[in-house]
Structures are given as C-alpha cells and as structure tokens.
C-alpha cells in the first residue's frame with residue numbers, strides 16, 4: 001500500500017484539484033472501497049487518502065480503476081502498481097458506470113475502513129457514454145449519456161476534497177428536488193461515505209463523495225449570456241427580472257423545506273461580526289481593502305440599526321455563472337456549494353436571503369467591470385438597469401421589501417466585494433480592481449448626505 005500511496009501522491013500533485021500546490025504530498029491511504037468490477041475485468045475502487053504534507057492535513061477522494069492490460073495512449077494512466085495499471089476513475093468508463101450504479105442502486109458498500117451508501121431520488125438509465133467536463137478544478141464533473149431511463153443526460157460531481165458533515169451542494173439541491181422546484185436540475189442521487197477520524201469523539205466522520213443530477217446540454221450560463229448582451233449594448237432588464245423571480249422561487253422552496261428562523265438583533269450582530277472578521281483577514285491580504293477598511297466598518301455599523309429578514313438556507317455564492325438559461329425552462333440555479341473560501345461547516349447554516357441578492361447584484365457590476373477591463377466599454381448604465389430589474393423581479397415574486405433593507409443590502413454587497421477582493425488577489429490579480437471600485441462606490445453612496 002505504501003508504494004501505491006507514494007505513486008498516487010506523485011500523480012496527485014500534478015492535478016488541478018490538488019489543494020496545496022507547490023508542496024510535495026505525503027500520502028496515507030485511510031480507507032478503500034471496491035465499487036464493482038466491469039465485464040472486461042476492470043476493477044473500480046475509491047481510495048480515501050490523507051495528505052499530511054500541509055499544516056492542516058487534507059482528505060481526498062481518489063477513484064481509480066485497476067486494469068490488467070495497458071490502455072494505449074490513455075492520458076488517464078496514474079501508475080503501474082501490484083501488477084496492474086491504475087487509471088483516474090472519472091476518466092474511465094468502468095468507474096463512471098460503477099459510480100452511477102452505486103448511487104441509483106442505493107447500494108451499501110463495505111470496504112476496508114470505509115463504508116459507502118447510495119441514495120437515489122429516481123431511476124437514471126443505462127450508461128452509453130461518459131466524459132469529464134472541461135475546466136475541472138476543485139471537483140471533477142462527469143457527464144453521462146443514458147438510455148432507457150427518464151433522463152437522456154446526467155452530470156455527476158465528484159468532490160475531490162472531503163469534509164465531515166453535510167455538503168450543501170448535495171443537501172440544498174436534494175431539498176429543492178424534494179420540494180418540487182423546477183429552478184434547479186433535479187437530483188438523481190448521491191453517494192455518502194463513513195471513514196475513520198480519530199479527531200472526532202465518535203472516531204468516524206461522514207460526508208458526501210459525489211452527487212448526480214440532470215444535465216441540461218448546450219446551455220449558456222448567465223455570465224456568458226449577460227456578457228454578450230452587454231457587449232451588444234442590449235438591455236438585460238427582462239432576463240434580470242426573470243432571474244430575480246427564479247432566485248425568489250428558490251428561496252421560497254428552501255424556506256418551506258428546510259429550517260427557517262426569525263432573526264433577532266443578535267443575528268444582525270452576528271452577521272456584522274462575521275463581516276468584520278472577513279474584513280480584517282482581507283485587510284492583511286489586499287492593500288486596497290486595507291486602505292478603505294475604516295469606511296467599510298462604518299457602513300457595517302450603520303447597518304446594525306436595520307432589521308434582518310428571517311434566516312433560511314440560501315444558495316450561498318450566487319452569481320451569474322451559477323445560473324443556466326434554458327429556452328424552455330427559464331433560469332435554473334446550480335452549484336449550491338457556497339463560497340469556496342468559507343469553512344464547510346458554516347455553509348449550511350441558515351443565512352440571509354439578502355446575501356444571495358447581493359451576490360447577484362455584484363455579478364451585474366462584474367460584467368461592467370470585465371468589459372471596462374478588456375476594451376474600455378462603459379456598461380455601467382447597462383449594469384444599473386439589470387440590477388434594478390433583478391430586484392424588481394425578486395420583489396414581484398416574493399413580496400419581500402428588498403429596498404426597505406437598503407443599509408443591510410449594502411453591507412452584504414460590501415461583504416461580498418471584500419470576499420471578491422481576496423478571491424481575485426489570489427486567483428486573478430488583474431481583476432482585483434473590479435471589487436475595489438465597487439467597495440468605493442458602496443462606501444460613497446452610504447455616506448451621510450452633507451449638511
């Protein structure tokens with residue numbers, strides 16, 4: 001096993017999803033489960049491995065397929081070990097079929113030090129093809145072509161980094177499916193695992209490994225649709241209005257199906273404390289934020305006077321890239337995993353719907369920012385119209401007086417822009433000016449009127 005661990009580590013460090021780039025992994029396999037054998041003899045496994053090289057060890061899921069024969073020219077080859085060739089599971093048809101079978105067959109799988117079980121919401125179908133979606137980053141998404149079932153296409157998202165506890169990408173979308181929402185692709189099912197965790201009182205941890213949902217082929221996400229409209233100076237008002245309705249409908253279903261609680265002054269105080277904490281981290285990392293920190297704090301303090309609408313499950317990282325526009329079904333929301341920079345256990349807590357609204361408002365501003373960055377096009381009016389219309393649509397569907405909570409909404413927007421400044425400085429430094437400009441605007445508009 002030690003040899004396999006070292007070989008896996010050498011391969012993992014070259015993968016997009018390897019979380020601590022630049023380090024040499026120190027891998028220990030803590031559990032292995034065999035998903036099944038294909039008719040050609042290929043054996044599908046999921047290894048759970050801990051990388052002990054970083055200060056805080058990271059737990060990964062590594063699905064592999066063992067084959068006796070070499071697959072010529074396969075880019076999915078990981079290594080040769082124990083007399084067989086190991087392949088990266090999501091890129092191998094034996095694993096992709098076994099994964100969907102484990103989910104939709106609701107199979108309980110007892111492995112070495114790890115157990116797994118599938119939960120299904122409906123039948124899927126016979127797999128006739130599968131491929132990994134491009135742009136693989138922290139997760140790996142597999143698209144399936146199916147026959148003989150209710151859905152022609154399914155997408156399975158395989159989480160590479162694992163955590164104990166519920167993953168909102170699964171549980172929030174499961175709630176939407178159970179609540180009958182048409183605003184998110186219906187869930188087909190998911191795979192849960194339990195593994196040893198000496199750091200926990202129970203000695204074990206449980207979390208989701210993967211989920212599958214309907215795949216809607218050929219759709220553009222909202223970011224592309226909006227960017228195209230802005231480039232053509234074509235109004236986005238109607239589509240933004242509909243997106244406001246879609247957001248409100250998702251919120252309504254989630255409030256009905258998952259716990260929602262009235263918010264009191266303590267909740268506002270907590271929300272503002274957490275904004276303050278994010279701000280202080282951001283000031284250490286982004287000089288542009290540090291320069292504005294005092295004024296940002298003043299906006300947060302002003303918001304303390306407001307009243308917070310009820311708290312409930314939300315999307316958590318809503319932006320145009322998380323909305324798909326279907327000609328037949330309208331806007332649908334995806335990727336309910338929450339903000340990647342926020343700890344997983346915080347992401348399922350009841351939160352304010354204003355956070356999602358603020359996230360989408362930021363996204364319209366980003367379209368203008370991205371255009372100004374690329375060719376200097378001024379799309380500020382385009383963005384203002386889209387922002388107004390989005391809020392109008394949200395109010396029309398929910399009846400919730402968003403504009404009556406302007407101070408809090410500004411605070412959530414600022415908080416998101418602060419998050420974005422950190423995100424951009426780490427991932428796309430040339431874009432950091434977009435959230436920084438928004439922070440300046442939000443501060444200016446919140447400043448008390450002179451005289």
Ligand SMILES: Nc1ncnc2c1ncn2[C@@H]1O[C@H](COP(=O)(O)OP(=O)(O)O)[C@@H](O)[C@H]1O
Nearest residue numbers: 137138139155185213214215216217221334335
């Ligand atoms: N159900 C779906 N139907 C169609 N496309 C999807 C679906 N789910 C995801 N996608 C596509 O896959 C991309 C990545 O999915 P996402 O859930 O955002 O994964 P990640 O968290 O890895 O970014 C999306 O931008 C979208 O283009």
Ligand SMILES: O=P(O)(O)O[C@H]1O[C@H](CO)[C@@H](O[C@H]2O[C@H](CO)[C@@H](O)[C@H](O)[C@H]2O)[C@H](O)[C@H]1O
Nearest residue numbers: 223317319320321339340359362363366420423
């Ligand atoms: O899609 P993810 O869940 O990984 O979200 C992260 O990446 C997003 C960028 O892809 C980032 O979104 C920011 O940039 C978008 C344009 O590319 C813009 O529409 C968003 O409004 C803006 O926040 C997101 O913040 C981050 O969590």
